[in-house]
Every structure is written in C-alpha cells, then in structure tokens.
Amino acid sequence: MKKKRLMAAISAIAVATTMFMGCGSSNNSAKSGDSATKENYNVSMVTDTGGVNDQSFNQSSWEGLQQLSKDVKDKNVKVSYLESKQESDYATNLDKAADSGCKLIWGVGYAMADALTNAAKKNPDVNYAIIDNSYGKDTLSNVTGVMFKAEESSFMVGYIAGKTTKTGKVGFVGGQTSAVIDEFEYGYKAGAQYAAKELGKTIEVQSQYAQSYNDAAKGKAIANSMFSKGCDIVFHAAGGTGVGVIEAAKEANKFAIGVDRDQAYLAPKNVLTSALKNVNVAVENLSKDAMSGKKIGGQTFTYGLKEGAVGIPEKNDNLDKKVYDDTMKIQDEIKAGKITPPASKDSYEKFVKDLK
Template identity: 50%
Template sequence: MAMKKKLISLALAATMLGTMLVGCSKPAEEGAGGTQGEKVIKVGMVTDVGGINDQSFNQSAWEGLKRAEKDLGIKAVYRESKQDADYVPNIESLIDEENDLIWGIGYKMAKDLKAQAEAYPDKNFAIIDYDYGKETPKNVLGVTFKAEESSYLVGLIAGKMTKTNKVGFIGGMKGPIIESFEYGFRAGVKEANPNAQVTVQYANSFTDQAKGKAIAKGMYSNGVDIIFHAAGDTGRGLIEAAKEENKYAIGVDRDQNYLAPENVITSAMKRVDNALYDITKQFKEGNFKPGTTVTYGLAEGGVDIAPTTDKHVPKDVLDLVNSYKEKIIKGDIKVPATKEEFDAMMK
C-alpha cells in the first residue's frame, strides 16, 4: 500500500513538473528563413486590370514581391483585378487575411485604397504611381517613377534609328502617368532627330490586345517604322503587329525583347519590381515611412533602358544614349513629363 502511494506521488510530481515546464516555455514561431521567435511578415498586392500576366506593369510588381519572399522570408500573396469594381473587395480580402502591408498596383485604385486606409488606420498600405500630396494618409506610402526619363532615352534611340522619319506612340489611357511616357518620348525623338514626326494614339484600354494591334498596323501602313507603347497588355498587340509587319517596337516596364527578339529593339524599363522589393525590405526592417511619397528615377535605379538594347542598337547610338543619361542624372537636362513642359523645352 505504501509503495502504491509512493508511485502515485511520483506520478503527480512528474505531471506538475511537466505542466510547469510547458508554462515557462515559449512556443517557437516560424519566421524569416526559419528563424524561431520572429513573426512572418505578410505582404499582399492588388493588381490593376492588366492582370498578373500582363508581361508588363503588374507582372513586374509580382516578380519584385516574389523576390522579397525568397530573399527576405516574407509571405507574398496577390489578388487579381479584372475590372475597377474588383479593387475594393480585393483590398478588403487582404485586410481580412491580416496582411501586414498591402500594395495597390496602379493609380487607378488610388481613391479606393485611400478610403480603405482611412477605414483601417492600424493597417499599412503602399501604392504604385500615385502621390496624394498633402492628403496622403498617415498609413500610406506613395511610390512614383520618373517614367519620362527612360522614355526620353528610348526616344533618342527611335529618333536615331528611324529610316522613314516617322515614329509612333501608343498609350493605354490618357492621364498624367501615361502622358509622362508620351512627352518624355517625344522630347527624346526631337532631340535626336528634329525632322522626325511622332504619331500618337491612345487605346483607352490597358487590356485590349486586338485594339493595340489594329492601331499599330495602321501606323505601320502610314510609314511609321518604330512604335513605343505604354499600354500594359494592350501593348502586346503592338508587338504582335511588329512581328507580322517586320517592323520595330519598343517595350515598356519590363525588358520585352523576349516577346519578339528580332523586333523589340529596346524597352523603357520602370523598375516596379525594385520598388516593391526595396520598400518591403524597409518594412520588414522597421524603416517603412508612410505618410510620404518616394520617387524613383534614373539616379535611384528606378528607370532605365533594357539590358538587351545592345542586340539591335548600334554602339554609336548607345554611346549617345549613355551620355544623355549622365546629363539627366547630373541634373543638366530636365526631361518634360507634361505637354506644358514639352512645349517649353521645344521653344
């Protein structure tokens, strides 16, 4: 009997000790790179209507976030928008899933993202291609690019390489962002070749490949031999037309040479991927600064021409482009981003 009581006492003591050890221990949390005790940062992005596979703007953003997931150990997700009405439910979905940082990709969702940021002041947001100025919510970071600078450089290339003195520009939808591509391009063309004419047409869509192709075919039939686009997925129609007509095209946002290696002679790259990566890294390290807007230009590595440019562009033209690039970085040249600035430069 005494032995039985002793065994019971030992069992009770072991149970109590186990309970105390569990109570004193801290459960390990999966973290970046498998680090214990470090919270996994969740970052989500909402695409613009071009979609995640637009070979351009949205795809570049997702590539940057996926790179951050690989290098920084964050958890990356996206919600794809097929129409403007999808912005709010997609943002709300990422809020409900308790993402720590939520990205809006594109100026078209500026109003909706701002409303959600104000409704959820404890959440952090960032938006590509929009500056709220004095109305920037305290939990939102705006990110803009000097797209006119890379557009100027590809304009120099188009101006030097055209054989007909006729080049074209296809825009997605009119607005300050796309117009900065247009007027930067116009300025570069005119600087390189004052005799060149620039034909401009807007598709009023970032998703209509058929319309982009039809516009490009029309331009090519009228003697245009090089066309630059800033039209998202619509621009893929231009590239298809360039292949069929054996003409030149200039891509945008990403290096689009792979879509038509013999026809895409350069691309005006806007490093949305770098912006998402850099700012997500800042967020993870506690250096995120909402309530402001940051701008990426040539000097910051936010825009440039494509690395495949030397496949088709002669060395003397590349040397010219590089010399102008240095002038822009030094501030010797202020590239126009609006019609008013362009007109003033031409005078």
C-alpha cells in the first residue's frame, strides 16, 4: 500500500514538473503551439526632444514599432522607447537601450547623429538606425541611415497653398535650422511659386524658425505674427512647436498645413492638408528586414513619392476639389521626373529662375 502511494506521489510530481516547464518556456505557448522555438527580439527607439507624443515624427516612429510588434508572428517582439528631454539625454538613453539587450535601436532625428555614432562604436554587435540622417561613406557597418524626400510632399502642399490663398501671402514655420528642414522650406516655397506662375500672380512666402521642436507657445506666437501680416495659410515643419501653429490657425480662423502625419484631427476646420512623411512605414519595414537577417547596416535608405513614403492625405472638406485634383497631377509629374522639387536654397533659386 505504501509502495502504491509512493509511486502515485512520484507520478504527480513528474506531471507537475512537466506542466511547469511547459509554461515557463513561453508566455505565448497557448496561442502558438510552437512558441518555444520563437526567438526574442527587442527593438527600442530614442526620441529627440520633441517627445513621443509630439503629434509628428517621434509619434509616427513609435506607431511603426507598435505595428511591428503586432505583425511579426515568428518572434517574440518587444518594443519600447526612451524619451529625451534635452540633447544631453541622447547618449544616456542610447546606452540604456543597449544595456537592456536591444538588438536594434532607432534614433529619431538628425540631432542625435553624433551620439548614435559613438554608441554604435561601443556596441558593434548592436544594430542602430537613425531617422533623417545620412553618414554617407562614413556609415558604420552596424548603422543604417534613413532619409525622406520631404521636398516632394512640401512642394505639393506649397502648390496647394498657392492655389488656395486669397491674400497672396503664406507662411512657413521651421523647427531648427538644418539641411533636413531646408527640404520642407524650399520645397514649399517652390510649390507656391509654381502655383503663382500658373495663376499669373505674385505670392509672398514668409519664413521664420522657432529653433525648437517642443515649444508650442513660440510656434503659436510666430504664426499669429504671420497671420497679422496678411498670411492666410501657414505650413509648419516644427514637431511639437507646430502644434502651436495649428492652435493659432484655429483661433484666427485661418488655415494651417500639418506635417509628417495627417494633422487634421488637431483642428478639423482649420487644417488645409498635411505634408506626410510616413516614418512609421520605414521604421516597421527596416526593422522587419533586420529581424529576418537582411543586411541593412552600412548604408542609407531614401524614401519618397515613388516608395509611398511621402505625399498628402486624401482631400478633406477644407480643400477645394479642383485644387486637390490639380495637385494629384503635380504628384504624377514629380514621380515621372518632370518636376524636381528643390531641397536647398541654391536649388530653389535655380528652380525659380528656370520658372521665369
């Protein structure tokens, strides 16, 4: 009798042990049936000073990682972010991400280019990628640059502004002076001048920089000044600072043009359109490539209209249908290479000269 009880106890312990080992192998075992073979893959991103809820490209980048975690089924994907309150946080946050075991770390914004390079040198076994920066021939083998042809979508919204303005004056508010924001400014200005030529009129474009991506109050003040000087449409490429531009347009009952995302939800009656830069698409796709073992380091990927990474949203109630349809024709001409929007001051000046 004692022997039977002993054998029953041993059997119960064995079953319990097997059940424990099975649960411990994966927290997704009930769903996948083969989860024990899944590889863990951690991806993190470090924001610039605009923060993850900037209604702009930091937020779009995070949405790309969130979508990644939903779409990838063959790996246990964990995504996370670290917010930078000031530029001195970049190096610290990049180190934290590496120390946490991340296999791919995204730096959002050209401002952390130096910090990311230093981090990549210290951690050669970790892959890094950066939005809005190219290191060219100096790109490290474990670093990927990602650039966007923002001048293409900016040209389109500039054309819309030029065809829509009733005062003949439109504005541009930039975040910080840089080659990246030049793409937005000069693409926008060129689009407005292209429209001016079609209409046979003069259009003035006022420009000002806030020198910040997270100062909504300053963005609002700049936009208010432009509205008081006769502008009836203001385009921003200023991250969180641009939220203030949209607030100013709402209060003045004028139009703002959003950036990076379709920002119409911030002021449905006062956002004319937005210059889209689908950072989320690039972040998700390149992360998938890295996870699948593809070599993405040591090079720069550039996304534009042809890749579906920039453009404008579908027409909203604020935008005239004919203007929208004309802009779609402009989009086709850019894709076909018939129009090459300028991305710098020099190329803009040549573009305007050639228009005359």
